[in-house]
Amino acid sequence: MSTNTQRKGFGSTLWGFLTTVDHKKIAILYLIAGGFFFLVGGIEAMFIRIQLSEPNNHFVSAAEYNQIMTMHGTTMIFLAAMPLVFAFMNAVMPLQIGARDVAFPFLNALGFWLFLFGGLFLNCSWFLGGAPDAGWTNYASLAMNSKGHGVDFYVLGLQITGIGTLIGGINFLVTIINMRAPGMTYMRMPLFTWTTFVTSGMILFAFPPLTVGLVFMMFDRLFGAKFYEVAFGGNTVIWEHLFWVFGHPEVYILILPAFGIFSEVFAMFSRKRLFGYSSMVFATVLIGFLGFMVWAHHMFTTGLGPVANSIFAIATMAIGVPTGIKIFNWLFTMWGGSVKFTTPMHYAVAFIPSFVAGGVTGIMLASAAADYQYHDTYFVVAHFHYVIVGGVVFALLAGTHLYWPKMFGTMLNEVLGKITFWFFLIGFHLTFFVQHLLGLWGMPRRVFTYLPGQGLDTANFVSTIGAFLMATGVTIMLVNIVMTTVKNEKVSHDPWGDGRTLEWSISSPPPFYNFKQLPLVRGLDAYWLEKMEGKDGMIPAEPIGDIHMPNSSFIPFMISLGLFIAAFGAMYHAEHSNWAFPLMFIGLLITFGSMFLRSVKDDHGFHIHKEELMNDNKGVEV
Amino acid sequence: MMQIEEKFTFETWPASPEKATLEAKNKFLGFWLFLGGETVLFASLFATYLALKNRVPENSHMALAKDIFELPLTFVATMLLLTSSLTSVYAIYHMKNFAFKKMYLWFGITILLGAGFLGLEVYEFNHYVHKFHHTFTSSAFGSAFYTLVGFHGGHVAFGLLWILTLMIRNAKRGLNLYNAPKFYVASLYWHFIDVVWVFIFTVVYLMGMVG
Ligand code: HEM
Numbered sequence A: 001m002s003t004n005t006q007r008k009g010f011g012s013t014l015w016g017f018l019t020t021v022d023h024k025k026i027a028i029l030y031l032i033a034g035g036f037f038f039l040v041g042g043i044e045a046m047f048i049r050i051q052l053s054e055p056n057n058h059f060v061s062a063a064e065y066n067q068i069m070t071m072h073g074t075t076m077i078f079l080a081a082m083p084l085v086f087a088f089m090n091a092v093m094p095l096q097i098g099a100r101d102v103a104f105p106f107l108n109a110l111g112f113w114l115f116l117f118g119g120l121f122l123n124c125s126w127f128l129g130g131a132p133d134a135g136w137t138n139y140a141s142l143a144m145n146s147k148g149h150g151v152d153f154y155v156l157g158l159q160i161t162g163i164g165t166l167i168g169g170i171n172f173l174v175t176i177i178n179m180r181a182p183g184m185t186y187m188r189m190p191l192f193t194w195t196t197f198v199t200s201g202m203i204l205f206a207f208p209p210l211t212v213g214l215v216f217m218m219f220d221r222l223f224g225a226k227f228y229e230v231a232f233g234g235n236t237v238i239w240e241h242l243f244w245v246f247g248h249p250e251v252y253i254l255i256l257p258a259f260g261i262f263s264e265v266f267a268m269f270s271r272k273r274l275f276g277y278s279s280m281v282f283a284t285v286l287i288g289f290l291g292f293m294v295w296a297h298h299m300f301t302t303g304l305g306p307v308a309n310s311i312f313a314i315a316t317m318a319i320g321v322p323t324g325i326k327i328f329n330w331l332f333t334m335w336g337g338s339v340k341f342t343t344p345m346h347y348a349v350a351f352i353p354s355f356v357a358g359g360v361t362g363i364m365l366a367s368a369a370a371d372y373q374y375h376d377t378y379f380v381v382a383h384f385h386y387v388i389v390g391g392v393v394f395a396l397l398a399g400t401h402l403y404w405p406k407m408f409g410t411m412l413n414e415v416l417g418k419i420t421f422w423f424f425l426i427g428f429h430l431t432f433f434v435q436h437l438l439g440l441w442g443m444p445r446r447v448f449t450y451l452p453g454q455g456l457d458t459a460n461f462v463s464t465i466g467a468f469l470m471a472t473g474v475t476i477m478l479v480n481i482v483m484t485t486v487k488n489e490k491v492s493h494d495p496w497g498d499g500r501t502l503e504w505s506i507s508s509p510p511p512f513y514n515f516k517q518l519p520l521v522r523g524l525d526a527y528w529l530e531k532m533e534g535k536d537g538m539i540p541a542e543p544i545g546d547i548h549m550p551n552s553s554f555i556p557f558m559i560s561l562g563l564f565i566a567a568f569g570a571m572y573h574a575e576h577s578n579w580a581f582p583l584m585f586i587g588l589l590i591t592f593g594s595m596f597l598r599s600v601k602d603d604h605g606f607h608i609h610k611e612e613l614m615n616d617n618k619g620v621e622v
Numbered sequence B: 001m002m003q004i005e006e007k008f009t010f011e012t013w014p015a016s017p018e019k020a021t022l023e024a025k026n027k028f029l030g031f032w033l034f035l036g037g038e039t040v041l042f043a044s045l046f047a048t049y050l051a052l053k054n055r056v057p058e059n060s061h062m063a064l065a066k067d068i069f070e071l072p073l074t075f076v077a078t079m080l081l082l083t084s085s086l087t088s089v090y091a092i093y094h095m096k097n098f099a100f101k102k103m104y105l106w107f108g109i110t111i112l113l114g115a116g117f118l119g120l121e122v123y124e125f126n127h128y129v130h131k132f133h134h135t136f137t138s139s140a141f142g143s144a145f146y147t148l149v150g151f152h153g154g155h156v157a158f159g160l161l162w163i164l165t166l167m168i169r170n171a172k173r174g175l176n177l178y179n180a181p182k183f184y185v186a187s188l189y190w191h192f193i194d195v196v197w198v199f200i201f202t203v204v205y206l207m208g209m210v211g
């Protein structure tokens, strides 16, 4: 459409983003917001490492340390990793299945705004009397005794964010089930789509327990309930269960899409079909299933007893099997391929040994008896950073380079990309490898300082140096992003030249309706198949016709804003009842009023007419 | 594919109007998935209730489950809600037959029954608070009880408002493929609430009276 190419003022661009329901724009919003929180969490990590760089340090106080450490973990998991994963799911999955949008574009936008307002609410705590300080796990025995409103910010902020995530999960599930292009059978879906699918299913079943745990905590702290008040018959272990019934699946919710991204990268840059595709799908589903059976491995020392501990230990070790299958399939994909070492491929190759190291320590931790030694030491911190940074963050960085052209139409600089990679890789191992040793030497996690002369000084210092190297790497990537954006050199639809799946068959970025004609999918790696037959586009599965599109809407923003306001009211109602209750009421009124408006106002969307499409040479390029 | 704005007659009305358009199919599936999530939510609430049942401050002589629940009241409430599920089935039956007026009649009855249930619940909670001092804040048992049963009650209230809104909004324009899936999904929600109640009746009230 001609209006699309006209230059737009800042105001209208902003309004466009505030009201968009287009999955590609929502992906950009997730990328920006998630990227922002990643930087915030990263700065918090640097504060942690500076404080621990030498014994008896007073860079921050003990109380501040607890807040920084808690906010670092909470931010990284809920506000950085999750939304960044969602960014790629939104950007890529609908294109990979040949859809024009997701099933519920309106809900897609709502999910984003809920996440953003929840995240902003959580971070308001810094300016309003102090952040949460009971760890990202927020165990009730600590959290119930935390003074001030920090933990209330945690509870309400995550509640709002969590609803957004749940909505996103349902949306992706329906999209994949109902909106695949002709010929796109389940066993032809690209692996990233498969992992999105399984992940979304896990979100659907994992987030409600967290919601319930948070509701209990909110009722206890703000409305006088007694769920976790032992003196009144309450029980704090209930929180541990609810949290980890959510929390363990959550780590798979993060790592499965990472596996998906790497599966795409390995196949693309080995220029070979993914080895053992069906076993990859099977392993993904199995991991998704087993992910719900192992939560109590976080509670070995809680005292559930030897029988429970043994069952959960064995179930945990069992997850190693499907994960191992995946590792071998990736290796065999490279085997005999013509491997091209692009920046994403660097991350993919480095991911394998890093993640295996994290897996090995995972099996060590799963041995319930041995875990009494490791529990709550730096060994655990090392373990989960090896899987989370070596797995999830590597994948997010690989994905950023890989999909940047598809999202923005420009290509990040490969030289700077590789420099970022080397800083990040070396920094990562320097930071976290020594933490294994620190843990085994007895350094507990979540302590704000340590004494000199206990053999902990050198390793802690090394760890801090590593953190600075990682920060340097990330800074170089930001420079890269700015330079690329300023240069603004547009690239073609298949900029890597090795695209295999449907997203590479349409322009970068795609037109807002994605596919002028829905493509016909003739097998796995649909676009690659066509390229191998000498074509440079997909065979259309339908004649050119009118395309139905959803209308933009400001309502998702308003619904989320209302909850944001209401949360302040709920939090302050005990000490400021004169204005807090009205505030809560106003907030809820905005939310439910907007929902009501949405339900009574018909929204049939609009059609792009055939004639307009004919004049438009984007879409399927033949 | 059928057009959303199209006008229908009894003859042209499709057999499964709730799944006739892509939007409707998406809504149908999405709502089932949502109910899957709701199931886990209630499962967590039930598990907590069982863990905290009869947990009151030590040596406090507070009323326990066996002291407070009475069968007649909950029996009537159960009957009201179960019947309302049945009447909503009739409503959807008439929706599928393009009998708009009859659909409204049965949805109207559904709403009345649901409101009756809610009224009884309010009476019941009030009774517990004043007769037994069994409150939301008196003990972990109280918190768990009111949260589980209250969450269900909140769902009933939301369902009532939802169906009512749909009825008011569409009163003048009859059935079409845009609003038929909405009525259908609302009735699904209503059935779900009913199923949850069956579990509450069993786990909270029947098992509670046994001890
Ligand atoms: C990139 C550089 C990073 C550094 C230098 C770093 C450093 C640290 C350190 C030192 C701790 C331990 C705090 C303590 O126990 O006292 C910690 C905790 C944690 N980190 Fe990181 N981290 C980084 C990235 C990440 C990322 C990307 C994630 C998640 C996606 C993450 C998730 C967590 C979590 C969940 C905790 C536990 C917080 C808690 O104990 O409540 N970190 N981090």
Ligand SMILES: [Cu+2]
Pocket (backbone or CB within 6 Å): A247, A248, A251, A294, A295, A297, A298
């Ligand atoms: Cu776990």
